[in-house]
């Protein structure tokens with residue numbers, strides 16, 4: 001592991017990104033320390049998912065650098081970045097619908113060489129009882145558990161998680177908050193979420209994004225919720 005002295009595992013500097021002629025990210029700079037929990041908030045279409053996709057290699061920035069574990073990863077392909085230990089949990093994809101929970105986990109184990117499913121079941125005991133159920137027949141919350149469970153195989157250093165609470169009941173959202181705090185003992189997390197009460201429970205720092213730019217960085221836990229609202233105005 002090459003984590004730098006100040007413990008920064010991921011550093012994004014001056015990143016721009018476009019879809020064709022349409023520029024959606026402007027001069028994005030952010031950093032993430034080892035085992036830190038950072039949230040990104042902002043309105044629909046602000047560019048949050050695009051930012052995660054740039055970091056994970058699905059969208060290539062038109063400018064800037066993304067240094068992960070001491071290495072500029074711009075231009076690397078998503079599977080290469082995942083193999084280096086930086087995993088992206090998509091907003092609505094990631095569970096193979098026709099495969100069972102077991103088969104879904106097997107695919108990730110095959111890719112990572114990590115067959116320690118006990119760790120997955122420690123975080124998400126319910127998955128054990130659903131082991132033979134097909135992905136298509138899982139509830140939204142169960143799918144979310146499976147996607148995160150798959151992502152933690154291989155012990156990633158960084159997890160990027162896109163809208164984990166979307167469509168989930170409040171009880172499950174609370175459980176997820178506890179799981180994320182536990183997960184961050186092993187991996188640093190960047191979570192994109194519009195649920196500000198969830199964000200204020202889990203995030204140690206928040207970046208607010210508006211129209212493709214980071215408009216504020218909020219470090220004070222007391223004011224995370226209040227300040228995060230500013231990017232919705």
Ligand SMILES: Nc1ncnc2c1ncn2[C@@H]1O[C@H](COP(=O)(O)OP(=O)(O)OP(=O)(O)O)[C@@H](O)[C@H]1O
Pocket residue numbers: 019022024042043044045046047048049050051
């Ligand atoms: N594949 C694409 N091709 C063209 N434009 C895109 C594509 N994906 C996203 N966009 C546009 O880029 C902008 C940023 O989208 P992005 O999905 O990153 O925003 P977001 O903040 O994650 O939004 P949401 O909260 O609704 O998921 C939006 O204007 C969106 O329409």
